[in-house]
Amino acid sequence: MSIQVGQGQDLRQLAIVQLRKKREAQAHALAYVTVNLFLVTIWYATGAGFFWPVFPLFGWGIGIAFHLWDVYSPDVPSEARIEREMQRLTPRVR
Numbered sequence: 001m002s003i004q005v006g007q008g009q010d011l012r013q014l015a016i017v018q019l020r021k022k023r024e025a026q027a028h029a030l031a032y033v034t035v036n037l038f039l040v041t042i043w044y045a046t047g048a049g050f051f052w053p054v055f056p057l058f059g060w061g062i063g064i065a066f067h068l069w070d071v072y073s074p075d076v077p078s079e080a081r082i083e084r085e086m087q088r089l090t091p092r093v094r
Helices: 005-045 054-072 079-089
Strands: none
Touching (some): 005 054
16 A cells, blocks of 8 residues: 555644644643542542532533544544435435
8 A cells, every 4th residue: 555645744644633632632631630639639628528529520521521522533434424424415306
């Protein structure tokens, strides 16, 4: 399998974008863990009553989930998905 020069550059750009997305997701996850550990520590140090850190844990967790979905979901749909969508968009003959 040989890669043309233009295709190689496109593939390189795609790889760079994907690596940046992964690095940003790692930084986001590290910030999530660090900040929420700090919040749980504050909760524990102030008497461990109602577990109020659940709100930022849950809210920010939704953001983390969408970020990871963006990073790890395929950018290019499969041929089968493209074909299904084309069939769906084709007007029905009556």
